[in-house]
Amino acid sequence: MKAIKNKTALITGASSGIGEAFAYELAKQGSNLILTARSQDKLNFLADKISREYNVKVDVFAGDLLQKDTPSQLYSQIKQKGLSIDILINNAGFGKWTNFLDETTQQYEDMIEININALVKLCHLVLPDMLQKREGAIINVASTGALQPCPYVAVYCASKSFVLDFSEALYGEYSKKGITITALCPGNTTTGFQSVAKANTKGMPADTPNEVAKQGIKALLQNKSFKIVGKMNYVQSFLPRFLTRKAMINVVSGMMNSKVNG
Incomplete structure (x- = not known):
């Protein structure tokens, strides 16, 4: 995709944090928006503010991606309203910094449902229309935690490793057909993630x-297949190439143990 002006972007987890920032930045560059998150009130407030400030069209659809049918229901509602998705930002997700056994399996199932299953479903839903137009773009928000095993953040980082590998695999399938698929790997970011994750x-x-x-x-x-945010994060991403996997696990384990149990 060469330009985003006058395109329409669907953003999940749009009511706060990185999702909200994507909404503002895309609107600033002339994109129309479709925003989804759980809170209808927050979405309405954001939509009103952005549409007035940047003179773009903003539609909102509240929904909980923990529910397995939400992606298909969301897509149907968008199509019924006559909207087309040119850009998909799969941003919704959450994690926990914890000893593995200190969280319930239900918490981990919820994490996998949002971080992996909903993301895959939305990609599967929007790609056929993009291929028909021979143009489209998807940003799947992964994490620098995707770059190596992360003791004490085991399920979250494993889910983000899936997002990274999945996104780059799709890039290999569709980049020559006019579709850009980018795995975005931010590190520590000033959002509400830390509070939910109980992250020190x-x-x-x-x-x-x-x-x-x-x-x-x-x-x-x-047209990049992935992007690591931050120069220091990029430099640190080379560590797994120079250390053995066991050594890398020990490095991360020592750091995260002190954060979780220190």
Whole structure:
């Protein structure tokens, strides 16, 4: 995709954090928006503010991606309203920093449902229309945690490893058919993630949601299969190439153990 002006972008998890930042940044660059999250009130407030500030069309559809039928219901509602999705931003997701056995299997099932299943379903739903137009773009928000095994964040980081591998695999299938699929890998970001995850990020550098969104859109327009946000995160991404897998596990384990149990 060469330009995003006058295109329509569907953003999941749009009511706060990185999703909200994507909404503002895309609107600033002339994209119309379809916003979804659980809170109808937050979405309505955001839609009203963005549409007035940037003079773009904003539609909202509240829904809970924990429910297995939500992606298909959302897609049907969008089509029934006569809307077309040119850009998909799969941003919704959550994680937990914890000893593996200190969380319930239900919590992990919910994490996998949002971080993996809903993301895959939405990609499967929007790709046929994009292929028919021979143009489209998808940003799947992964994480720098996708780049190596992460003790004490085991399920979350494994789910983001899936997102990274899945996105790059789709890029290999569809990039020559006019579709850009980019895995976006931010590190620590100043959002509500830390509160939900009970993440002790004290002393860790952090990017802003706006910077993450800007770099994601730039990577999409440059037809990149993935983008690591932040220079230091990019430098650290080389560590798994120089250390054995066991050594890398030990490094991350030592760091995260002190954050979770220290």
